[in-house]
Amino acid sequence: MQNDVEKLVEMLSKVFSNTKIKEIMTRPPIVVTQETKIKYVKDIMRIKGISGMPVIAPGFKLVGIISIEDIIRVFENGSFDDRVNKWMTPDPVYLKEDEMLLHFLQVNEDLKYGRYPVVNNDHKVVGVVTKLDILSWMFKKLGYIYVHDERREKALNKKYMSTITGELLDKEGVDFSYKIDYDSVEMIGAAATRLKKFLKEKKIQEDIIRKISIATYEAEANVVIHSSSTGNVYCWIKQDHIKVLIEDFGKGIEDLEQAMKEGFTTAPDNIKEKGFGAGMGLPNMKRFSDRMTIVSSIGKGVKVEILYYIKEK
């Protein structure tokens, strides 16, 4: 099987060999710093479903690569509290974003690594290329397979993998969903009040309903004020917990640590006049949830997942 894939890649690659690496690579790359603890690297790999990551120094300079094989070595001989620089492979083989696919093929013929970091002219890491990237890129180029691929993507999008519990949440089996497709500040609360009503009908405990409503309200306000895009609110009611996912497809959060600080805001004055933009949104959401995770990257939107435990009465 592995050999067949190699052969297929080799054969098809020749057809597309004058394509630049940057057209194929996955970006933005998922990276770690040298100081990251191995246990977090392991979690990132598991959650993101990847088997390796470039290691960077400040300014996204490439200094190494860490892969699942290294994690196995840590498991055998090290501690998960060790840091990446102890176990990474320093000075890894890399590609440049303007190099041609043909170059990748030549490099890969000799080395057969699973993944290659891609750097720009300033030696900054801008992407990662794996054989899978090349395959899926070629499939997209080949019309009939593309249809198949699109179908698969559609099916995949119906599921959302929880970043807290790792379970797959089926958006078709969702108990509540509401689309945030308004950009007027006056509409903020439409989603939260509907969710509240829904939870009341489901006879959820009052104190949980209140917490969920408040956190959802803040998240909804963020989508309307900051994302410049539409968003969705989903809610799943399970036996022992309730999960709410608020997602948007907008500009994303630049500095999450800063955004989590009370009083930090990027809201314009016309928003503040309406009583919003006090820089309390994310801190309030955290305050009114049992668990909360935020996944965001520039230009890819924000996904906020909040979890509430239902205690036995």
Place this chain on the structure above:
Amino acid sequence: MKILQILKLLNAEAVFMPPGSDEYEIEYSGAADLMSDFLAFSREHMLLITGLTSPQTITTAAVIGANGVIFVRGKEIPPEVLKTAQELDIPILKTSISMYIACAILYKNGIKDAMGTDRFLDNGDTL
């Protein structure tokens, strides 16, 4: 304290009272013009004191499960605020007195701070 009693104490006018709201009990209150502040110190069944006459005030009240909103400083209530209150069953009152005096009167009459910062007054603790 019943909401009707608050109406009298603050020399307020009932702009909208959903059916049954005459009997609402108010034990806690808080004053702010920022919605996030309300959310941060909110308590169920509280009374919101605010000068911000926007539909968001009502939505915020509904989200935290407040028993009512009083608009201070003699603000005019825009129709969309009234409409939101009717949709969400939130009682709204208005008064011409200032936020400061409204708070002072309610505190003097035993309404507690939703944020709980009045505790140090009762037992000599420092903040």
